Amino acid sequence: MLTIETQEENGHTILRLTGEVDASNSVILDEAITKVVADGSSSILVDGAGLEYISSAGLGVFMSYLEDFQEKEIDLKIYSLSERVYEVFKILGLDQLMHIYPNKKTALES
């Protein structure tokens, strides 16, 4: 089960993920990101505090946007991941390719 709440805040779009992302629902994450980009957002903050699990299907969604976002100068930042979920990003080396922060404050300040 995955729910995504979208919120606008001072020029940033916050995607608040709650639950688990796997091959059965990663399309929801994909559609949510596509929508905020289509709506013109150039700063996307992903609040991962409620993210309990993510498989390669979800990680692949983030990966598939990185190149485009770099070209279009769209910021994508993830924050507040639990240790066990952050470790999954680290196993793949995604912590080197993506902007991941301990909390919202550090994400906004960087």
Place this chain on the structure above:
Amino acid sequence: MKHQMKISCQTAALSELRVFLKKTLGELRLSDVDQLQLILAVEEVCANLIIHSHKCNALDYIQLDIKQNPGKLIFEITDEGKAFNMLDYEVPDLNKVKGDKRKGGLGIILVKKIMDEIEFDSTRGTNTCRLIKWFQS
């Protein structure tokens, strides 16, 4: 310890698989991080089979057997779909995955990084993938 689960070949079954794995692995003294990684590796193999070998046909099934031997945990995944030997699969470079803007290809990297040994054999239409994790008992 010996546990079994029969998994229907639909992605909706993955959450049920995680519940089973969490309960089974909960009997062992694993850290939260280790437990999640083992669940992830097993799910990645099953998701690959469900999607690629069985084309999400809910009437097909995968069998998962978990055994604990001294010093190691063995996850044996058996199916009768199109054989896929991940040992033959060349892991793509992450920057190439990024450059290609593709969503797939990461699951097998995760399995290979998390597990200590991977075995595969295919005999008379039955494929068996064995994922082995060593640990200190």
